[in-house]
Amino acid sequence: MTDLSRVLPDFPIGRYANLLPTIEKHGLTTADLLTLQVPDIGRRTQLPLLDIKRLCAAVLGALHADLGVSDNQQWSSHDTESGTEGLTHTGTQLLVTPFRTISTLDDDLDRALGGGVPVDYVTEITGESGAGKTQLLLTLLLACQLPPPRGLGRPALYVSTEAPLSTRRLAQLLAHNPYLRSLTEDEDAPPKPSLDNIVGTVTPDLESQDHILTYQVPVEVARRNVGLLVLDSVAANYRAEFERGGLGSSGNNKNLAARSHELTRLGRHLHELARKHNLAVVVANQVADRFTGSGLNGTLKSSASIPQPFSLPRVSQESPLARRSKTLPLHITPGIDPPSSDTPNLPSSLRSSMPEPPPEDPPAPPALLLDHQQRWFTGWGDEYPYSPNPSISDQNLKTPSLGLVWSTQIASRISLYKRPVYGPKEVLEDQDGESTTTLRNWRRWMKVVFAPHVPGGGPGLGGAVEFEVTMGGLRGVDRKGKAKKNKENKKVDDEE
Known part of the structure; x- marks a missing residue:
């Protein structure tokens, strides 16, 4: 094998x-x-x-x-509230395994994540710049120090590839988060998290990152009994080291092959750390604009709008299996059209023995197209182009960095989305005197794309939970509940 x-x-x-x-x-x-x-x-x-x-x-x-599935775990064929189901090899029984998680310190977000970030697994948090990835990571660093069920009662380790650990922001979270602030007021509450229980380091290049993760991190995890390892972000050094060279060049292909090998090795190492030391590994990932076939007119669509008269050429988005099914017939010479039986000045013997030109290759089945398959592991494009009413995620197509190879190395992917909220038009004091919209705020959502302990959020933003970034961290937003409450208050005012 x-x-x-x-x-x-x-x-x-x-x-x-x-x-x-x-x-x-x-x-x-x-x-x-x-x-x-x-x-x-x-x-x-x-x-x-x-x-x-x-x-x-x-x-x-x-x-x-x-x-990490032990032999003494419970086997059941019924749903339970304390576990997650999984099929055995025969598919006749269900394995119920309870998951320990690290809380986000917000009840709405915890419910969306199935309790929080799972232990013993590698979890990825992906999203655009400013979507709230670092804010969530900093909250997890503090929540890990809390006793169960919100945390593990253990310190945390933060490995950064871009900017050093923001101790000032951590201090703000400690001072303004409602739950953490209540620990100081209640005498019977568990000890409040401390910045002393968070170890941070910076890896500016891939060589130092590989050395720290391979040699220093395992020693530090074992010595301090670390319960959470954060890598922010996983894509920065790999994109800087390997994505060089012209498209289609042999050097670029070698870089991608070497990058795939290194990503596989990193994923295996992080999984081994999580399983061996019984900790949670959380990595942040960047995103890039995704160009995809529209499925209707053969043009491309991206997050940036393209003028209607202008269209880009069709780029193949087929999987290797789909491409493998399209082979050129042996009797066809590339670049030369085969002669037909109607060609003039051909002997009758040649006309009778000349094979007819083969029909044009049919398009690959939709299930084999990458546009169709990646809907289940990227977090963007769940409905596009199959829905007549695409959601916000379909209008701003992104794809997590490092590709499908890295997607196979993680157990859970959490996507963060953001959308601008514009205010009313205002007349600017310029020469033209034109009116324009002004940016007022951002709306943000969180969705589970795939995870071992909770079902995925489903297409679009239907299964996502909205949140906002405050001084105390992330806080879920229930706009339906607020609208209902405001409607009831207005009704009471009208009656009075």
Whole structure:
């Protein structure tokens, strides 16, 4: 099996030395052993079914151990309020596993995140600049020091690739957050978080980042019993080091391949830290504008508006599987049109034996297009272009940095969105005297794209929760409740 040592490095390969060469010969992967039925594997490999069954059970057990799923956990087929369900290899039973989380110190946001940020997993927080990523990370650094259920009662570690840790903002959160402020007023409350329990460091380049994460962070985590590791942001150094060279050049392709290898190694290292030390790993990620096919007229659409008379050429957004299905026929020479039977001055013998030109290749199925697939892991474009009424996320298409390779390394992705709120038009004191709109404020939303402990937020902003950034951190906004309350108050005033 070509990927067994990569997926499960500690798997005892020697016990199954008589099976693995045959399985590797037939191109079976670890995912095939976990998803295919034993008789199907037996028909392909001609191996004894009992031996295949034992190998599949051993791979599944090793995977459960690697994910931190113990043997004494509860098996159930009913829904519970204290756990999250997951299917076994046979798909007949449900595994109920309680998740420990770190709170955001706001009840509305905690409900949207299933209690907060999960422990033992790698969680990504992605969004535009100014969406509130750093504000959420700083709140988690303080909440981690609280006792359960809001925190872990352990210190936190902050690794920055851009700006140093903002101790001034942390002090503001301690002074103005309603929950943290109540700890000082209540004598029976747990100890208030402290800046002394937060360790911060800066990694200005990829070399120092790799050294700190590989050698210094594990020592510091073990010595201080760190419960939260924050990396802000994961994309800065990789984009600076690897995204160089012209498009289509061989050097750029080599850079992307090297970057994919380094991202895989980083994801595996962060996952090992989270599982081994029983901590939560949270990384911030940047976003970039995404150009996608409209699906209707073959033009492109981005977050910036494009004038109607002008359209960009169609860029292929197909997955490798879709491209693989479009192969050029062997009897067609690229760049030369095949002669047809109607071509004049051709001998009759050639006309009769000349093959007809093949029909034009049909378009790839929509399910194989990248525009269709990435709706479930980017957080933007959940409805576009399939909905006649696209949401705000579809009008401002973004994609998290580092691509699909990095998306496979994280267990949870939380997206933050923002939209400008403009005020009434005002006449400016200039030569033209034209009126314009003025920016008053920003509206922000938070949505779970995918996570192991809570369902995703769904298409658009329907499953997202609105929040605002205050002196005390992030605070959920219930506009429907406010509108209903204002309507009731107005009704009472009218009656009076």
